Amino acid sequence: MRRTLPAILIFAAAAAAEPVSFSKQILPVLLKQCAGCHQHPNVQSGLTVTSYEALSKGGIKGPGFLAGKPGDSSVVRYLTGEAKPRMPLGGKPVPDEQIALFRAWIQEGAKDDSQGAVSGTGSLSAVPDKPISYKAAPLVTAIAFDPSGSTMAVSGYHEILLTSPEGKLLGRLPGRSMRIHGLAFTPDGKTLVAAGGDPARGGEVQIWDVAARKQRASIANGPDTFFGGALSPDGKLVAAGGGSDKSVRLIDVESGKEIRRLDHHEDWVFQTAFGVDGKRLVTVGRDRAAKLSDVATGRFIENVNLLREALTAVVRHPKRDWVLVGGSERIPYLYRMDRPRAMRIADDSTLIRKFERQDGPITALAFSADGARIAAAAEVGDVRIYNAETGDLVARCSGHQGGIYALRFTPDGAHLVTGGFDGKLRFHDMTGKIAREFVAAPVELSRGN
């Protein structure tokens, strides 16, 4: 029985004119049927199936296949149930005709025609070939002002929108990333950096020449979107949280190259902030930690905070090495970045100030340019402005529908700009009153109305 079966399959394969393609016929099956458990970060039995190299390398049960020997190849043996347990574990068996393709491909020498490409995971979508048409305002997930305060960058869908603070659309910067999570202008205002990506597919840092409206570099990497994207004070480095791979990536703005990867966190990293002199970096994540690292070496120095609950936001005081952090616990905490003495367990002596508990998990924080005010936004409820020195509530900014995901003070300190679920940018004065509001994206009016 075992001897006749491959013969039939070879015949079946031979009847097909074309050889079986790994990238077109094998990899899609692997990604759909197997990758749920056999890819980062899961990697059951040490096996990853998302690329030719990884499958060839195999896992604890040996290589995924042996070229020319379908009957002895693990992938075939587990899919047929000849090796127990049959794969996909607990799922419906893979149809016979697909298993026949695996056999034929291995019989033909298990050739790799993927050219190293990994489809599915880790692959960003392409730049849209025509401008996005919006039926409704897209969520606002990032806002930045250029140093002069005359141009704002706002996240759109598959693009960054440049607008004047009055709401005049100045430019559209389309890119590969569906979502933009972080935006920052260099101090000279000439360069804009963005961190983002496609959820569960890949991350990207974009570097733009603002005046030319031209993308200078796209650094696509990682299995999920990039978060954060703070610029060093000299504008030379951008630090992005790598999403599901728990990493932090340091990218050189000039060369557009990733120069360092930090793996100090145990869970997703959501935001980053450099110290005043740019030599150190604070990163916060779902592992509850605000971690201080050395930029030049990538070395982990210590935790800035006492671990409480997952953190989503960190911003630095404009002039001092103080960082404001917040997250699921709903309370903004202001910490000194440096610890004056050796750290002890449960030592919280570097905490400068604890602010009021917000109505929902904190989604964004901001510091005014003079360091006098801070603002906190949450998944529900009002955005609140506080006196950074005393912790007193200064104003409540109401009027939005749904959560606020992005928060910035205007460079002149006159307004706090909020954006989030409802897609509107709202300029609140320091009493909380809405000075103006607009949608940055060019939303089309429905023709039916």
Added chain:
Amino acid sequence: MKRFFPLFACAALAAAQPLSYVKDVQPVLNKTSCTSGPCHGGAKGKNGFKLSLRGYDPEFDYRAIVHEMTGRRWNRTDPANSLVLLKPTMAITHGGGLRFDEKSPYYKIILDWIAQGAPFGDPVPATVAKLEVSPAEFFTDKPGSSRQLKVIAHYADGSSRDVTRDAMYSSNTPQYAEISDDGSIKTLRKGEAAMLVRYEGKLSVVNVTAVPEEPFAWKPVPEWNFVDKNVYAKLQRLKRQPSELSSDAEFLRRVSFDLIGLPPSPEEVKAFVADKTETRKKRAAFIEKLLARAEFVNHWSVKWSDLLQVNRNKLGDKGVWAFREWIREALEQNRPYDAMVRELVTAKGSTYKNPPANFFRFTREPKVAMETTTQLFLGVRMVCAQCHDHPFEQWTQNQYYNLSAFYGALAVKGGEDSDEEVVYDKREEAEIHHPKDNRVMPAKFLFPVGSMNVREAKLRESLAEWVTSKQNPLFAKSMANRMWSYFMGRGIIDPVDDIRASNPASNPALLDALTRDFIEHDYDLRALVRAIVNSRTYQLSYRSNPTNEDDEVNFSKAAPRRLSAEQLFDAIHVAAGAKPKFQLVPKDSFAQDIPDPTVGKGGFLDVFGRPERQTSCECERRGDMSLVQALNLVNGATIADAIADPEGRIAKLVMAGTPDRKLAEEIYMAALGRMPQGNELDLALTYMGKGPRAERAQDLMWALLNSNAFLFNR
């Protein structure tokens, strides 16, 4: 990727029906298992994405999908590129595998909902008020045949729709009838099963009966009381003939173990078998004698002590004796069951001076006290609802805390003696808070009973009135069911302390009749026992006939039950005429006299499943068989020492020079409560003739004590 944009516009236009999260999307997430325990509904969610278990908290789930992580899980501009669609269709790899594909109606619902702006909707009109399932029951005379269910959800706003595709289905006994994911029932063999249909917190049960079209003529059987009438009605419908009546000797052994925990004496057996009075009358008379015996109190105090966790670790030395004395006194006086429960639920003061206060020494705090109260006295398990709405029942998390609030003031403090404690009601901080938002939960009954209102000033008294009311549909019922299980091997609802709509009674009319009888007798426990054991159903033989051999749930025959740890231990000693030797208790105490599991710990009793009394679950006492038990019986000291006791039965018989034939008969009578039958006597005599008499007689006794006829009550 680019292709998607124009398509989206069409999708938006095509969606005529306005959709909402609460009414349309949430049922899809439940049906496709997204919110199940092993997936995103687990306590920690999966891969950072957490939903509430089976969607009991739609607001939480909506926030997780739409707002959490800056809205990354959906896509307003390009709905088809939303994670909540890409993941379950495996367009992006998904640890949970393929939940549905792009062509499925589930996909379209979610896609259209996002295209409409992902609205939450108004939960009030979207609440399912009633499920209408048709057919309401399914009877077939062709086992193997199938039937498709139709499920209509009726909403609070008066609207309704067909939810057959989205409801969740399961069978309580899939070996008789199974049900597919889309609501198609398939009967497999003769028998019954209940199909559970769940949709958005509402539940409906469809009873399925498959009885083949085969010749069956019911042979009339006498009805001795209302129990028989209800049992026979069901059996006739299922074409099952009950077994024959048990023999006198079988009956005597069975009823003695069940009522007093001990075997009948040889003298009792001889006199009973010789008695020529009509069977039913003489059995009834014997039952009355047993009900009056002191051992009746001993035996039933073991059961009550199990349920009330009479355990030295929890109650202290003196507490164990005090609480047990209270139980014994109640049983002796035949105190009505409702009076006992009222004393427990309202108990205050010193655990020494007022023994029922020990009820709160083991429950200690409001939530556990509430869970114990409902499980013991109403047969309802509330524990799941502490963290989420009950997945298989109507009880909600709110109700859990509303009911706990009756015990909100409950507190325990130290007494004068180091081991004494005092139960009291606190004056401050007596509120129960909801864990989600910390709001104060007012005391509310689990369901209305008559026109009874909560008495705020006397919450525990109020709770006791509600629990024990004759109008409370669960109080008498749960006890009647529990007692029935002690005599018949399983509850009419089983497990007995898990009464819920999704765990239906095998014979509701029988349970209702028993409940009514218990109430009419003002909660007289002996009267309840009397009704059960005087039924002909209780007195049936365990031997089956061709029509009932595969019946396990309709009481058409007796169910052999392994003797409990205490029964077995005591029966060995009674048979061997030996005295047990327990520490910490008065001399010559039997196992049924032991107050708590500290006595004889780690020994024979624990091997045979005596509970440690750590929970109020009936399941803590194990009735199973194990290899350790078999080895203990064959090689252990308990049987060996008892049969070799120099003051014991064998020693006395041998010393008295009893002839072989008489000796063998005495041994049979002592061990099995009957004379040797068939070739048993010949075999015994041959064996005894071949060696030293004392040793051979001990061997015969040893063999009988290892037989199923001895180990089982049947």
